[in-house]
Amino acid sequence: MPTLGMNLTLLIGTTTPRPAPTLLSELVDSLEVTYRDQGRSGFQIVFRVGRAEPADAQDDPLLRGATEQLLQPFNRVIVTLSLNSQPRVLMDGIVTYHEFAPSLEPGESIFTITGEDVGVMMDLEEKSVEHLELDDKSIVEKILNSYTKYGLTPKLSTPQWTDRPLKTDRVPVQLSTDLDYIQELANRHGFVFYIKPGPSTGSNEAYWGPPNRKASPGKPLTFNMGSFTNLESINFQYDALAVMKVQGEVQDRKTNQTQSVSVSSSRRSPLSAEPALTTQIYTRTAQFRQTARLATQATAYAQAMVDQSVDAAITATGELDTLTYGDFLQHGGTVDLRGVGQTYDGRYYINEVTHQIQQGAYKQRFRMTREGSGSTIARVTV
Numbered sequence: 001m002p003t004l005g006m007n008l009t010l011l012i013g014t015t016t017p018r019p020a021p022t023l024l025s026e027l028v029d030s031l032e033v034t035y036r037d038q039g040r041s042g043f044q045i046v047f048r049v050g051r052a053e054p055a056d057a058q059d060d061p062l063l064r065g066a067t068e069q070l071l072q073p074f075n076r077v078i079v080t081l082s083l084n085s086q087p088r089v090l091m092d093g094i095v096t097y098h099e100f101a102p103s104l105e106p107g108e109s110i111f112t113i114t115g116e117d118v119g120v121m122m123d124l125e126e127k128s129v130e131h132l133e134l135d136d137k138s139i140v141e142k143i144l145n146s147y148t149k150y151g152l153t154p155k156l157s158t159p160q161w162t163d164r165p166l167k168t169d170r171v172p173v174q175l176s177t178d179l180d181y182i183q184e185l186a187n188r189h190g191f192v193f194y195i196k197p198g199p200s201t202g203s204n205e206a207y208w209g210p211p212n213r214k215a216s217p218g219k220p221l222t223f224n225m226g227s228f229t230n231l232e233s234i235n236f237q238y239d240a241l242a243v244m245k246v247q248g249e250v251q252d253r254k255t256n257q258t259q260s261v262s263v264s265s266s267r268r269s270p271l272s273a274e275p276a277l278t279t280q281i282y283t284r285t286a287q288f289r290q291t292a293r294l295a296t297q298a299t300a301y302a303q304a305m306v307d308q309s310v311d312a313a314i315t316a317t318g319e320l321d322t323l324t325y326g327d328f329l330q331h332g333g334t335v336d337l338r339g340v341g342q343t344y345d346g347r348y349y350i351n352e353v354t355h356q357i358q359q360g361a362y363k364q365r366f367r368m369t370r371e372g373s374g375s376t377i378a379r380v381t382v
Contacts, residue, residue, distance in 0.1 A: 008090075008357070011078040012070045015149055016202065024070065029110070030358035031079065033091045035331045037192045037211065037351050038183075041117040043077070043091050049109045071095065071113055076150075078201060081357075088328060089198035090355060092151075093117045118150040118204055119195045122179040129174040135164040136172075136185045140193075140208050143178045151202045152195070157209030159189040160267075161300035182208065190304030194332060207332060211311060213269040213349050215334045219327040220380040221320070223339040230325045232363075234318035234337075236344050238373070241284060243277040244309045248288030250298040259295040261288045263302045266310045266371065271334075271347045273374030276313035277306075310371040316348060322355075322362040329353045329366050336380040346375025 010025050011017035029048040035041040072095070079091040097114040122143070131139045137156050144154045165172070174181045186193040186208055196205045223231040245264040252259055266277055277283060288302045316337070322328070329335060331353045338345050348368035356363045 007082045009080045009082075011080075011201070012075060014075060017076050017078050020070065030356070031091075032354065032356050033079070034352065034354040035117070035194070035196070037194045037332045041093075041119075041194065042115060043079075043093050044112060044114045045077070047111045047113075049111050071098070071111075073098070076118070077113075077115060078197075080201060083322070083326075083328070089201055089203075091117075092197035092202070092204055094120050096120060117195045117197070118147070118152070119179055119206075121150060122147060122182070123177045126177050127174055131172045131174065132167050133164060134172065135162050136188065137162070137208075138164070139172060139174075140182050140185060143182060144206050146178075151204050152206045153203060155205050155207045155209070157191065159191070159300070160303065161189070161297050163294075163297060187308070188301060188304060190307040192332070196332065210307075211268070211349050212332055213271055213334060215330075215332075217334045217336045217347060217381075218330055219325065220336040220338060220382060221318075221325075223337070225339040229339070230320055231339075232319045232321060234316060234340065236340075237315045237317075238276075239313060239315070240276065240280060240282075242309055242313045243280065243371070244284040244286050244306065245277075246286050246288050246302040246305050248302070250288065250293050250295060251291065252295045253292045254294060257295075259298075261295075261298050261302050263299065263306045266307050267303060268307050268310060268371060270376060271349065271370035272314070272372035273346075273376050275310065275372035277310050277371065279372065311349070312351075312369040313371050314344070314373060315367060315369050316344070317365070317367050319363055319365045322364055325364070329364055335368065336377065338380050342375065343373045346370075346377055 008031070010020040010028065012020045027047040027049055028045060030046045033043045075095050077091065077093055077095060078089065080087055081090045093115040095113050095115040099112040101110040103109045131142065134142065137158055140156055141154055144152050176184065182193050191209050192211055193208045196207060221231050222228045223234055246261065248261045249258050250261050266275070286305065288298060290298060290301060293301070329350055331350050333350050334347055335350055336347050348370050350366060350368045352367040354365040356365065
């Protein structure tokens with residue numbers, strides 16, 4: 001599916017996909033891929049089909065024979081894209097849903113496949129599993145190592161609080177799918193968990209750690225600056241109720257002493273000059289209600305609650321044309337923004353990117369966040 005100086009390559013099959021037949025590739029009408037740093041990432045491919053030959057009387061050629069087998073649910077789909085001769089794995093996912101919309105007009109029927117990133121294979125079976133004498137990071141690594149056939153390479157961070165309990169003390173128990181449990185452990189520490197395709201075909205990076213707000217920024221976004229403008233639209237939302245402090249008490253499970261828990265600042269790397277948590281007149285206060293924790297453990301978990309609350313005090317959403325921008329936005333990374341004014345210019349963390357590709361057009365929609373207004377940088381690198 002070539003379009004505007006770009007070239008898409010479609011691979012499809014079982015565990016190890018192969019290049020799609022020419023017939024299948026030529027029928028691709030549009031492609032949408034959404035990647036998020038939390039929650040589910042997914043894709044949708046639309047094929048424009050129709051019966052044109054006498055042999056098609058029984059069924060559409062896409063829905064029978066070898067081609068039909070390739071589109072079966074739980075087959076794996078990999079899409080690579082070359083922009084300016086630089087190849088990149090755009091998507092690596094699993095088919096989970098079909099939709100067929102026949103038309104009375106020849107060649108105007110629509111067949112759509114929808115799917116999720118390879119993490120969906122971690123969400124198929126609810127389990128009851130004991131993780132003896134393992135801390136949270138080791139549990140995540142253990143789970144991910146059982147999905148190596150999907151090319152998962154763990155990239156894991158060490159939490160602020162690490163607890164490797166003896167089996168005579170307590171046993172961590174998983175009562176959910178592998179994906180849900182990994183996400184539960186991520187939330188406990190103020191982490192995110194997502195799967196990023198690439199860098200090579202068939203490989204995926206499984207990231208479990210804090211939002212990477214220290215990542216080197218990608219190509220800057222520019223608005224209302226004449227020929228330098230590469231944004232088609234952008235919008236900002238300030239949520240004064242997002243940020244919160246945490247207070248409470250915990251009875252230390254080893255000493256039985258009741259100790260106070262109080263966290264009023266964030267440990268996130270600052271992206272704004274005026275963080276909402278410290279500059280707002282009022283902020284919400286949440287009660288720490290967990291029990292059976294060590295005092296230091298309780299403070300670490302309360303810190304995670306505060307850190308997560310500040311992540312989206314300001315949210316920016318927008319759209320750009322990929323050829324005008326000349327690059328890809330990377331979810332889980334950072335980008336600098338200029339041209340909208342001192343309040344909202346500066347560096348942001350990218351939470352979500354949606355790629356929309358069809359013949360003659362390639363757009364990227366995005367959502368990015370930070371903890372407050374005002375820029376921490378005086379200039380951007382172009």
